[in-house]
Amino acid sequence: MAEDNSAAPSPLEAARNLGDGDRSAALTAGQKGHLPDLLGLEWLEAAPGRVRGRMTVTQRHMAPNGFLHAASVIALADSASGYGCVVSLPEGASGFTTIELKSNFLGTVREGGGVACEATLVHGGRNTQVWDALVTAEATGKTIALFRCTQMVLYPKA
Template identity: 55%
Template sequence: MPSSDYLLADAELDPAASNDRNTPFLPGHMGLEITRIGRDGAEGGFTIAKHHHAPNGFLHAGSLVTLADSLCGMACMASLPASASGFTTIELKSNFFATALEGRVHGIASPIHLGGTTQVWDCDVTHFDTGKRLALFRCTQMVLRPRKA
């Protein structure tokens, strides 16, 4: 589809611009770095630091959920039709397989369903250095439409 068919223009699909927009919000606080964003998905990650850990010393599950949810949300926004006004998450699920104490965590968000009223996205979260799968994430987004007067 041409860029004009989407809510966001092609120029808005820039990883550096996404990282700048995220700075004052949770993804920025978490140190999340977007490396790719497109209508077909998004990639990014963070380097594990102490603030990503739970008090028990392991990687906090919420750190992985924040990464996956952020990547899926950014990719969802990039793929919204021009007739949409935005989206909201209506369901999410995570399965955890392993942990990491250091290194880099990487996520790849991919579309499963890009419908007119809902989108479903998966994110595979791995340890970048070892390739070990840490988590699988799935979310459903409701496509929002402008209110009619």
């Protein structure tokens, strides 16, 4: 009997191929051992055009001055937008890369608080995607950051 040497799809590839269902569990599984996992990012909903996630602020998310580190907020928003891109890629695309991102910080959350993020697709073209993410304090609903990124869609070499 011949041995099957074909590689199993990665959890992220599997999430992309789930059809119209919620992909949040597959994305969470696919981040194990990577930055989103190390930061404790949780995915609540993931479908083409929209991703919702959250994190509980712990010591690892804090800057030495005692405030939530901007990079933690960017990691949440960028991961939500990137996972959104994964599940929204056009037919034939093999992946993406971020080519621009911008953040405006309007508030903070203290250690122990929750941070929510909702990323939505603003432009879904053949060669680029633009995503906006709204980051809020779970306890108050107050906006703590606005985020926008542009993704370049990648295709296999012919």
